[in-house]
Amino acid sequence: MHYPVTTLGPGRRVGIWFQGCSIRCPGCISVDTWRAKPAETTVEQLVRSISQWLTECDGITISGGEPFDQPSALHALLVALATFDKDVLVFTGYSAEYALQIMHGWDGGLIDALVSDPFEQHTSQTKPLRGSDNQRLNLLTERGAARFASFERLLTPADRQLDLLIDNDGTAWLAGIPRPGDLQVLQAWLFAEGHRATTTELPHTAP
Ligand code: SF4
Known part of the structure; x- marks a missing residue:
């Protein structure tokens, strides 16, 4: 978890990265998130530890790793986050159709915007929030449309930014989508x- 993340959606956002990804796109820049173990936590611990950030942030971005590889945990997390009434953007390497199939039966409105489809190393990258142009920005709610429709455009120089976040132990993290x-x-x-x-x-x- 990191805060504030300013390069993955509008405003100052809480970023939550799931650990573990079975998709394994060639050229993925997040290979450190592929292995599911040993990182484990519970939804309750996670939300408790970042409740201050969740209260003051402008929105929440969930990425990975692959959030939909842990569908019940993702659902429980989204339900817990809904109490903070912030926009929620989720990144998945699965198709939107597959993600929506997994979400069948969930309450509506848990995800406002979904960036879907796997990263393609050799496909052009001209759109914000996407590592390759095959990826789709799916606006799932009215709030999602209001907050994210402006990202359906070509990249501008202002989009070419990364967040540098440094943990208390000195570990440096980059957030954002590099060229x-x-x-x-x-x-x-x-x-x-x-x-x-x-x-x-x-x-x-x-x-
Ligand atoms: S789905 Fe995301 S984390 Fe998984 S391999 Fe593809 S780019 Fe990397």
Whole structure:
């Protein structure tokens, strides 16, 4: 969990990343989220630990990893988050049709906007909130349309940003959607400054 995330939806958002992904898109920049274990928590613990952020944020973004690989946990989390009355954006590597099938029987309105479909390494990237242009922005509620319809456009220079978040233990995290090759450029800059840096795109590169 991170806050504030400003590059994955409008405003200052709480970001929640699910651990574990069975889709395994080639070129995924989040290989660290593929393994399901050993990270485990409960919905109650999670919500309790970030309740202050949830109260003051402008919206909530759920990504991964693959949230729909844990459908009952995702549902329980969404129900708990609904009490905070914030817009909810969810990223999935599954198709929207498959995600909606999983959501069958859930109360309506738990997800306002859904970015669906797998990342395609060799497909162009010209739209905000999407790593590749095959991915779709699905507006599922009136609030989703009001908050996210403006993201159905071409990328602008202002969209080319990443959040840098640093945990209390010094761990640095990047949030946002980089351009293809951005992480290699960052890695080269860090090497030039004498730092060691690996990315999930290039895990074995050394200075
Ligand atoms: S669905 Fe997302 S986390 Fe999973 S492999 Fe694809 S891009 Fe990576």
